[in-house]
Amino acid sequence: MKLKIAIQKSGRLFEESVKLLKECGIDLNNGKTGVLRTEASNFPLEVLFLRDDDIPQYVADAVADIGIVGENVLIEKGKVVNKVELLGFGKCRLAIAVPKSEDYPGAKWLQGKKIATSYPVILGDFLKKNNVDAEIHEISGSVEIAPGIGLADAICDLVSSGSTLFMNGLKESEIILKSEAALVSNKNLSAEKTALVNKLLFRIQAVKKAKRNKYILLNAPNDKVEAIIKILPGMKSPTVLPLAQSGWSSIHSVVQEDDFWNIIENLKGAGAQGILVVPIEKMII
Numbered sequence: 001m002k003l004k005i006a007i008q009k010s011g012r013l014f015e016e017s018v019k020l021l022k023e024c025g026i027d028l029n030n031g032k033t034g035v036l037r038t039e040a041s042n043f044p045l046e047v048l049f050l051r052d053d054d055i056p057q058y059v060a061d062a063v064a065d066i067g068i069v070g071e072n073v074l075i076e077k078g079k080v081v082n083k084v085e086l087l088g089f090g091k092c093r094l095a096i097a098v099p100k101s102e103d104y105p106g107a108k109w110l111q112g113k114k115i116a117t118s119y120p121v122i123l124g125d126f127l128k129k130n131n132v133d134a135e136i137h138e139i140s141g142s143v144e145i146a147p148g149i150g151l152a153d154a155i156c157d158l159v160s161s162g163s164t165l166f167m168n169g170l171k172e173s174e175i176i177l178k179s180e181a182a183l184v185s186n187k188n189l190s191a192e193k194t195a196l197v198n199k200l201l202f203r204i205q206a207v208k209k210a211k212r213n214k215y216i217l218l219n220a221p222n223d224k225v226e227a228i229i230k231i232l233p234g235m236k237s238p239t240v241l242p243l244a245q246s247g248w249s250s251i252h253s254v255v256q257e258d259d260f261w262n263i264i265e266n267l268k269g270a271g272a273q274g275i276l277v278v279p280i281e282k283m284i285i
């Protein structure tokens with residue numbers, strides 16, 4: 001018995017999806033593009049490579065047991081699946097963009113306008129919620145050129161940096177949805193398959209935690225150790241080891257990336273020297 005996972009065949013989620021499996025210690029026999037399915041050599045996992053649009057349906061229909069897909073696609077397709085875990089990559093937002101020269105006071109601006117999008121369902125919900133009557137023009141790609149060629153007054157499209165909008169004379173005016181890649185699963189998995197999903201999830205969470213944290217090592221004179229320990233959170237409490245040079249200690253701990261730079265400044269202020277920061281591969285607490 002193998003767990004079947006659907007991931008994007010090629011595109012923005014492909015590489016990160018394969019990388020995540022690898023970081024979870026799963027070796028794919030054939031991670032090349034163009035192959036439709038492959039198997040892991042050291043985990044009961046079969047990988048199906050699909051268009052991202054098809055992943056929710058395949059998982060809902062149990063052709064695949066689990067899948068990695070953007071929340072944007074998940075919501076647009078409206079298929080019934082479990083959202084198991086957010087994965088921290090493929091971050092983007094679905095936004096309304098209008099020509100740079102326009103003033104956009106709010107959704108009311110869209111009244112009576114023509115909006116091009118590949119997300120008619122999400123856009124439709126947004127318009128309805130805002131009591132706006134607008135014409136949705138569904139197109140499947142290159143949405144950003146629609147206003148320039150006179151096809152629409154505005155667009156509703158995925159944005160990450162905003163440079164594509166800028167190059168097409170558009171500005172991001174309103175965010176409708178924030179999205180990232182998610183691990184999803186079929187609603188009716190057998191107990192055996194659920195156990196495998198949990199095994200995979202355990203590894204994914206360890207990888208995610210490790211990415212958010214750094215291992216930090218530093219030296220300090222013994223009389224500063226107490227002050228330094230107060231600054232360092234640590235998993236339980238920091239490790240303090242004597243240095244060969246008497247009167248000095250080495251302190252080891254784990255810090256979160258978010259408050260990393262503040263902590264470093266405070267540590268230096270408190271007398272820490274020779275600070276080393278190293279990545280953590282896996283973290284199990």
Ligand code: ATP
Pocket residue numbers: 008009010011012013050051052053069070071072073090091092158159160161179180181
């Ligand atoms: P497919 O051939 O699989 O249908 P696609 O062209 O629909 O591919 P991609 O452009 O590869 O899709 O994007 C896949 C997913 O990556 C998106 O659905 C979204 O969740 C995420 N993503 C992150 N940033 C962006 C971005 N700037 N533009 C588009 N998608 C993004």
Ligand code: MG
Pocket residue numbers: 051052053
């Ligand atoms: Mg697609």
